[in-house]
Amino acid sequence: MNTKIFNAIVLCICGVLFCLIAADVNGKWRGVIDYNGRDVSVSYQFKTEGSKVTGTAETPVGVVPIEQGKLEKDMLTFKADLNGETVTHVGRVSADSINLKINYQGLDYNMVLKRDKGL
Numbered sequence: 001m002n003t004k005i006f007n008a009i010v011l012c013i014c015g016v017l018f019c020l021i022a023a024d025v026n027g028k029w030r031g032v033i034d035y036n037g038r039d040v041s042v043s044y045q046f047k048t049e050g051s052k053v054t055g056t057a058e059t060p061v062g063v064v065p066i067e068q069g070k071l072e073k074d075m076l077t078f079k080a081d082l083n084g085e086t087v088t089h090v091g092r093v094s095a096d097s098i099n100l101k102i103n104y105q106g107l108d109y110n111m112v113l114k115r116d117k118g119l
Contacts, residue, residue, distance in 0.1 A: 023074045023093035025053065028116035033102065033109050044113065053078055076100075 025046040046055040053069025069078035076091040091100035098113040
């Protein structure tokens with residue numbers, strides 16, 4: 001009986017510690033977004049310092065800096081300016097992907113980013 005209680009406590013502690021550890025987004029990520037029926041390639045270069053996220057977003061229009069970037073546990077948020085329009089990004093980070101929701105010109109777009117392994 002005591003072993004079961006001990007195991008349950010250890011599992012709970014491990015679960016809490018896992019949730020407290022922020023995901024790693026450092027490096028280059030790539031994805032494709034469906035914009036008005038066209039596939040548009042997008043890449044992001046992220047750098048974290050604590051919970052602050054900086055870097056760049058690259059689209060066919062050009063490269064822009066990431067602004068107001070924040071990583072809290074597995075939630076990534078940032079903004080980028082695209083042709084004078086603020087584009088809001090909200091994403092959930094997992095080990096090898098980021099599920100990203102992008103708000104551009106009042107419309108929401110979904111995209112999955114994959115870590116660029118330099119292949």
